[in-house]
Amino acid sequence: MSEQIVQVENVNPSDLYGANDQYLTMIKSLFPKIKVIARGDYIKIIGNDDEVEYFINRLNLLILHLERYGNISAKVVEDIMLCAGESDFIKNINDSDVLVYGRNGLQIKAMTANQKLMVKASEEKDMIFAIGPAGTGKTYTAVALAVRALKNKEVRRIILTRPAVEAGENLGFLPGDLKEKLDPYLQPLYDALRDMLPQSKLEAFMGDGTIEIAPLAFMRGRTLDHAFVILDEAQNATRSQLKMFLTRMGRSAKFVITGDITQIDLPKNQPSGLPQAIEVLKDVKGIDFIFLSEKDVVRHKLVTDIVNAYKKYYHDNDEDDDKTEVKTEKNDNIDNNNVEKD
Numbered sequence: 001m002s003e004q005i006v007q008v009e010n011v012n013p014s015d016l017y018g019a020n021d022q023y024l025t026m027i028k029s030l031f032p033k034i035k036v037i038a039r040g041d042y043i044k045i046i047g048n049d050d051e052v053e054y055f056i057n058r059l060n061l062l063i064l065h066l067e068r069y070g071n072i073s074a075k076v077v078e079d080i081m082l083c084a085g086e087s088d089f090i091k092n093i094n095d096s097d098v099l100v101y102g103r104n105g106l107q108i109k110a111m112t113a114n115q116k117l118m119v120k121a122s123e124e125k126d127m128i129f130a131i132g133p134a135g136t137g138k139t140y141t142a143v144a145l146a147v148r149a150l151k152n153k154e155v156r157r158i159i160l161t162r163p164a165v166e167a168g169e170n171l172g173f174l175p176g177d178l179k180e181k182l183d184p185y186l187q188p189l190y191d192a193l194r195d196m197l198p199q200s201k202l203e204a205f206m207g208d209g210t211i212e213i214a215p216l217a218f219m220r221g222r223t224l225d226h227a228f229v230i231l232d233e234a235q236n237a238t239r240s241q242l243k244m245f246l247t248r249m250g251r252s253a254k255f256v257i258t259g260d261i262t263q264i265d266l267p268k269n270q271p272s273g274l275p276q277a278i279e280v281l282k283d284v285k286g287i288d289f290i291f292l293s294e295k296d297v298v299r300h301k302l303v304t305d306i307v308n309a310y311k312k313y314y315h316d317n318d319e320d321d322d323k324t325e326v327k328t329e330k331n332d333n334i335d336n337n338n339v340e341k342d
Contacts, residue, residue: 001046001047001048001049002045002046002047002048002049002052002053003044003045003046003052004044004045004052004056005042005043005044005045006042006043006045006056006059006060007041007042007043008041008042008043008063009041009063009151010063010067010151010197010198010201011063011066011067011198011201012198012200012201013038013040013041015066015071015072016062016063016066016072017038018072021038022074023072023074023077024036024038026074026077026078027059027062027077027081030077030078030081030082031047031051031055031081033047033048033051034046034047034048034051034052034055035047036055043059045059058080058081058083059081061080062076062077062080062081065080067101068098068101068107069101070101070103070106097109097110099119099141099144099145099147099148100144100147100148100151100196102195102196102197103194103195103196103197103198106195106196108140108144108195108196110137110141111137111298112136112137112292112295112296112298113295113296114132114136114290114291114292114293114295114296115136115137115141115292115296117290118130118138118141118142118145118256118290119141119145121288121290122145122254122256124288125286125287125288126249126253126254126255126286127246127249127254127255127256127257127286127287127288128255128256128257128287128288128289128290129234129256129257129258129259129277129278129281129287129288129289129290130142130256130257130258130259130290130292131258131259131260131261131274131278131289131290131291131292132260132290132291132292132293132296133260133262133263133292133293133294133297133307134260134263134297134299134303134307135297135298135299135303135304135307136292136293136294136296136297136298137292137296137298138258138259138260138292139188139189139192139230139232139258140192142230142232142256142258143160143189143192143193143196143230144192144196145228145254145256146158146160146228146230146254146256147193147196147197149228149254150210150211150228154228154254155226155227155228155252155253155254156210156226156227157209157210157211157212157226157227157228158205158210158211158212158227158228158229158230159211159212159213159214159224159227159228159229159230160186160189160211160212160213160214160229160230160232161213161214161215161216161218161219161229161230161231161232161245162185162186162189162215162216162231162232162233162234162236163215163216163217163233163234163236163237163241164185164215164216164217185215186213188232189213189230189232190213193211216231216237216241216245217241219244219245219248220244222248223248223250224248224249224250224253225250225251225252225253226250226251226252226253227250227253227254228253228254228256229248229249229253229254229255229256230255230256230257230258231245231255231256231257231258232258232259233258233259233260234257234258234259234273234274234277235259235260235261235263235264235272235274236259236264236265236266236272237272237273237274238266238270238271238272238273239271239272239273239276240273241273242273242274242276242277243273243277245257246277257274257277259274261274261275262310294307294308294311
């Protein structure tokens with residue numbers, strides 16, 4: 001006799017068990033020789049060694065189906081648990097283009113050439129910079145990579161951070177507790193996570209610290225081990241702040257730094273640390289730079305036109321705003337072909 005416990009992860013257990021436990025009851029009836037006990041997100045299976053192993057294999061496939069497509073039916077339960085139609089399901093199970101299956105079966109993929117470069121670079125390097133204008137999917141792709149790593153147990157936690165420049169990182173004067181003070185500045189990260197995780201699972205991860213969202217100032221003095229860490233809006237980090245963040249990297253950590261050097265909100269007397277980091281770190285092995293452009297914009301088609309219009313305006317008026325200052329000769333030496341080399 002064998003006794004095994006399976007934890008239901010990445011899906012809501014009530015969706016797996018069905019209304020009034022109808023799917024759970026059906027699963028039990030399909031395997032009369034096995035005792036199945038469900039308590040919350042844990043399922044205990046008792047029975048013959050071979051039968052338990054087979055049952056767990058089928059159950060994991062059923063959970064995977066629910067995670068990927070957002071729902072199951074009595075027919076799906078029967079087909080997967082009894083192998084009917086297995087070949088079609090298994091054939092589609094390893095869709096290499098899908099980073100993560102989000103809520104209601106949403107397939108989240110890298111949509112553009114440079115987003116795909118982000119994915120490739122993240123798989124090969126422990127630290128990558130994704131630089132590009134608004135709407136190019138930098139943050140969304142980075143969060144998808146982080147969620148995938150967490151689901152695959154490659155990391156133990158996700159840490160998302162960004163400079164709270166709009167609040168001057170002096171949050172004491174704002175009303176509310178810490179979460180209420182920070183939430184308005186962190187909404188883009190929450191929005192991405194809500195697409196990729198069930199609300200109950202997201203709340204649980206936030207509650208137990210598996211997912212942490214905090215301002216950049218809170219990273220000081222920490223060592224970030226076994227984590228997938230994303231610094232968003234890095235153009236709003238000062239030179240000292242960015243250096244501080246980059247040196248927080250601990251063992252078995254992945255760092256993704258995203259930013260847009262045309263949208264710097266720092267005071268003019270505080271230069272952004274992002275252009276400096278691009279120059280200083282361009283030849284460091286283990287770090288990759290991906291430069292996205294208006295061709296990668298995945299928002300409304302007008303966003304591409306807006307980005308191009310501003311680019312033309314700055315060029316025609318010969319404006320060298322401090323916010324967009326990155327020396328041309330430096331950028332010319334850093335392109336996606338160069339940064340892929342070790």
